[in-house]
Amino acid sequence: MTRCRMKYIYHLFSLTMVTFASACSQDEVSSYRLDLYPDLNQTMTGYAKYFVNGSEQIFDLNVNITGRAEQGNCASVTNCDHTYILNISSDVVGLTTDNSSATMYFDENDRYLFSIDSSGVRCVPTAELLEFPESAAVGTFGNLPQEDCSDGTSTTVNSWSLNAAPNGNAELVSNVSYNDGSSTTLTFLIDQSGNVLGSKLTGSGEEGGVQYYASAQNY
Numbered sequence: 117m118t119r120c121r122m123k124y125i126y127h128l129f130s131l132t133m134v135t136f137a138s139a140c141s142q143d144e145v146s147s148y149r150l151d152l153y154p155d156l157n158q159t160m161t162g163y164a165k166y167f168v169n170g171s172e173q174i175f176d177l178n179v180n181i182t183g184r185a186e187q188g189n190c191a192s193v194t195n196c197d198h199t200y201i202l203n204i205s206s207d208v209v210g211l212t213t214d215n216s217s218a219t220m221y222f223d224e225n226d227r228y229l230f231s232i233d234s235s236g237v238r239c240v241p242t243a244e245l246l247e248f249p250e251s252a253a254v255g256t257f258g259n260l261p262q263e264d265c266s267d268g269t270s271t272t273v274n275s276w277s278l279n280a281a282p283n284g285n286a287e288l289v290s291n292v293s294y295n296d297g298s299s300t301t302l303t304f305l306i307d308q309s310g311n312v313l314g315s316k317l318t319g320s321g322e323e324g325g326v327q328y329y330a331s332a333q334n335y
Contacts, residue, residue, distance in 0.1 A: 146253045146254060147251040147252060147253050147308070148251060148252060148253070148254070148278060148286050148288075148306060148307075148308050148310065149250065149251050149306075149308065149309055149310030150249065150250060150251060150252055150278075150288065150306075150310055151310040151311075151312075153183075153184075153185035153200050154183065154304075154310070154311075154312050155183065155184055155185075156181055156182050156183035156184075156202075156312060157180075157181075157182050158180070158181045158182075158312065158314070158315040158334060159178070159179070159180045159334060160178070160179045160180075160181075160315055160316070160317060160332035160333050160334045161176070161177065161178055161179075161332055161333075161334070162176075162177045162179070162317075162330065162331045162332030162333060163175065163176060163177050163330070163331060163332075164176075164177040164208045164211075164328060164329075164330040165328065165329045165330070166326055166327070166328050167326065167327040167328070168326055175208045175209055175210055175211050176208075176209040176210075177206065177207070177208055177209070177330055177331075177332050178206070178207040178209065178332070179204065179205070179206045179207075179317060179332045180204070180205045180206075181202070181203070181204050181315065181317075182202070182203045183200060183201065183202045183203070184200070184201055185198060185199070185200050185201075186198060186199050186200075186201060189201075189219075190221065193221050193229070195223045195224075195229065196221045196222070196223065196229060197222060197223050197224035198222050199219050199220060199221055199222065200219070200220045200222070201217065201218075201219050201220075202217060202218050202219075202220070203215075203216075203217045204216055204217070216233060216234045216235065217233065217234045218231050218232065218233040218234065219231065219232055219233075228241060236266075237265050237266050237267045238265065238266045239263045239264070239265040239266075240263060240264055240265075241261050241262070241263050242261055242262045242263065242264055242270075243261025243262065252278050253278070254278055254279060254280045254286055255278070255279075256277070256278045257275065257276065257277040257278070258275065258276055258277075259274065259275050259276075260274035260275065260276065261274070262274065269294045269295055269296050270294065270295050271292060271293065271294055271295075272293050272294060272295050273291060273292065273293035273299070274291070274292050274293075275290075275291050276288065276289060276290045276291070277289050281305055284307070284308070285305055285306060285307050285308075285313060286305075286306055286308075287303050287304070287305055287306075288303065288304045288306055289301065289302075289303045290302045290303075294321075296321070296322075297321055297322060298319070298320070298321030298322075299319065299320055299321065300317070300318070300319040301316075301317070301318045301319075302315070302316070302317050303315065303316040303317075303333075305335055313335065314333070314334050314335030315333065315334060315335075316331075316332070316333035316334075316335070317330075317331070317332050317333070318330065318331045318332075
């Protein structure tokens with residue numbers, strides 16, 4: 117899944133930009149804490165499907181995502197107060213492996229400034245930064261502003277929602293599509309305290325004339 121680079125899945129962690137909208141009221145029972153900077157160590161398994169000259173090839177897929185917040189670590193970035201570092205490794209068994217990372221920069225008010233991934237691609241939001249709620253109820257949803265990236269890509273769809281899940285948990289879902297036709301959906305299973313219990317990742321697109329679809333999860 118070489119096309120699933122960092123910028124295609126990090127948007128869940130820049131949720132300070134969300135335009136908040138809710139169709140239902142929040143209360144102590146139904147609201148879920150939304151942690152902007154979760155400590156992550158999620159390993160998922162699934163498959164990657166490639167379409168070449170009309171034929172379909174399927175490979176086993178292993179994905180690991182780790183993330184951590186760091187106070188400071190801003191180098192010389194103006195207005196930066198803290199960062200969030202995300203690392204992703206993927207192994208399309210028997211075909212290719214990929215290891216990448218991204219650093220997201222935030223100001224002292226937790227507003228997202230920009231990101232830089234390990235290949236040097238820089239992505240900057242193009243809209244006003246809004247504060248993200250500390251908690252939300254199932255049925256809450258929102259949109260993220262577009263981002264322009266230094267490799268010429270930009271987001272065309274960037275949204276999130278909080279959906280019901282079994283056993284009193286919820287799924288925090290982030291959908292991102294780009295102007296090159298690639299798209300990614302990242303889902304975190306969370307409890308009411310905001311703890312990440314599991315994750316799902318799907319992605320699709322085209323690279324080098326080869327279309328792909330990938331899916332991995334651990335719940």
